Amino acid sequence: MDYLEGLNSKQKEAVEYIEGPMLILAGAGSGKTKTMIHRMAHMIEKGISPYHILAVTFTNKAAKEMRDRLSDLIGQDYTMWILTFHGACMRILRSHIHLLGYSSDFSIYDGADQKTVIKECLKAANMDDKEYPVPYIQKIIGDCKDRGISAAENELACQVGSKSHKAAQIYKRYENVLIKNNALDFDDLILKTVKIFEENKDVLEYYQEKFKYIMVDEYQDTNYMQYKLIKLLGQKYSNVCVVGDDDQCIYEWRGANIQNILGFEKDFKNVKVIKLEQNYRSTSTILSAAHSVIKNNCQRKEKKLWTDQEKGEKITCHQCMNEKDEGLFIAKAISRLKGLELKYSDFAILYRTHAQSRAIEDALRLYEIPYAVFGGLKFYDRKEIKDVGAYLKLIQNPADELSIKRVINEPKRGIGAKTLEKLQLLAEERGETLFSVLMDEDVQNSLSQKIKKGIGEFVNVILKYHNEKDQMTVSEIYEGVLKDTGYLADLKMQDTVEAQSRIDNIMEFKSTIYDYEESTEEEEQSLFGFLESVSLRTDIDSLDEDEDAILMMTMHSAKGLEFPVVFMPGLEEGLFPGRRSVDSQEGLEEERRLCYVGITRAKEKLFMTNASERMLYGRTEYTRPSRFLKELDPDLIQELVHTPKTKAKDAQNMDHKHNSFTISDQRKYLNVHQEVKSATSEKSNGIKINTGDKVRHKKFGDGMVITVKEKNGTITATIAFDGQGIKELALEYAPLEKIN
């Protein structure tokens, strides 16, 4: 098999250059992933064992795509390390974290957990969270961890008595809490791995030998610590290939550092540099538009993408009256374009913030356009999911105090804030974990009967499953916990709409477990493994390509994706570029790069809209068109003028009149019944449920189906029940029948 076929000369050059460091500057749509995959295939063909190759990406989705496309190309599967940075570090930590004094049962804390811990630290230090806002502290901690600055070092670097010195105290406390809880945050996953490598030469050498060949995707988004990790692993053999595009660096706020590109050429000698500048994705109009925007950035490596594709259509810019109008404009455009050659999934709506999705969703529903939103309200952020997750984490790692506090009184066991505070203090005095204090019989006896009973039950359940977890499957543990803790029974007893919806979510979480068990070798399965897969999962990873629906997401999430038709709403000063970013040159340039990423997602058609008036948190703000719109070369734009007068003359006048009538008419209806249409489903528990169907539920009575979609293998229906509100139900479990 010749893996060089179908590649251009630059791509071939990159594929064939295997020994020695290489920097591939790959512009948007230049066949970057293809090149990487062919390079790996070529290496394997040349006799390099897949065992010696490490490929790192930023998202699970990118990792999965790489793995799938590689095995398609070479026609067989290898157990290779094609992982995200965090995933790779998890694997390494699992075998070596004991070197740092943690047990390998460690919990992973996400951003929300971090916030909780910081809040507690502030309280314990008697500091005002107005003066020291949680995000401010979080940023300090994150920045320090990116640069490998420990709490103690950070403290020394701050002037005593200064604000930053006070903040450093919180960092210190925060670290202590994490150590006590045997927990790591996301930044720690990278940081601790680096630390192990630095302090244990033998471990480092083992991995240097293992990973003789290293590839890094989206290199422009690596932060300092990630770079250091690659540098450590690669310095022995120097076979490191990094692929990136400085114009697409959109995570600078998170520590991503373009300097890493320069640093790479410094740290590895004789770096081969290859530029991929031929774009295979977009029309030349779209490409020119992208260039006309990005060229306004000073901080960039000069380059210009080119294509031999046709000019294509002009870019449509349109000023709307407000965000509702904007939504309707988009919905109308989609229903007009959606024809034989375009599917719904060929369209994407890319916005700056999640909050923008609402108005657009309303319009799409009116026009009966199926859509899927990524990010925003996350399944894993729901209370009940966090609760059951905390139980599982706790069974894995009883030292996890955060999880204890989350669920010790969930369901109610009569253990309130006061009792907990007392016990926590006791644990601190004794230098023990909260859990071991809870287990202490003398302590239990010192408390009231009711509390004693509650604690006893709680401790027993956790201990039981903690001891038996290795002999049980994850789903057995899950079922057992739901039952033995009384969590599910308590919800059932409440017999409210909210409780039912929570039960449905808990059932849906079960399907996540089934997914895990199906996709993982039996002997590989563990509670730890499952928790890991949950912690590192993002919404974009569960993007379902089979569903024919419009995709809505932030421009950040859209990186690496492409669509025939792209809409970019909300091009307004203050929103995009965001208010916070316009003060600094760097901030503004990052926004501009984000705009560049958005534009270059489009293959054929691009729509950019702005609203002259926008409702943003309760207030109507008057806005000005984004400077990015003005940067676009006017020759590339086709502007639709939107005033009531011209509209009346418009050929689509009838259409519009009709629509506005229908819209206001349906809006009324929408408010009452929330009746909308989306996809249909024929699976489920025997019954056929379609959008718009009337159904009867045992508890909620009659309602109407709003949407039917598949999530993690479970089919769910969003149903508006008369007088009960809207519920999302898993059809597998929901007691539903169809009525007329």
Next chain:
DNA sequence: TATCTTTCTGTTTTT
């Protein structure tokens, strides 16, 4: 201790 009510405050972007 639990729940209900009111007040406040605030929105990027994510592994």
Next chain:
DNA sequence: CAGAAAGATA
């Protein structure tokens, strides 16, 4: 407007 946090009441 909505979600969270603090405050008030049972």
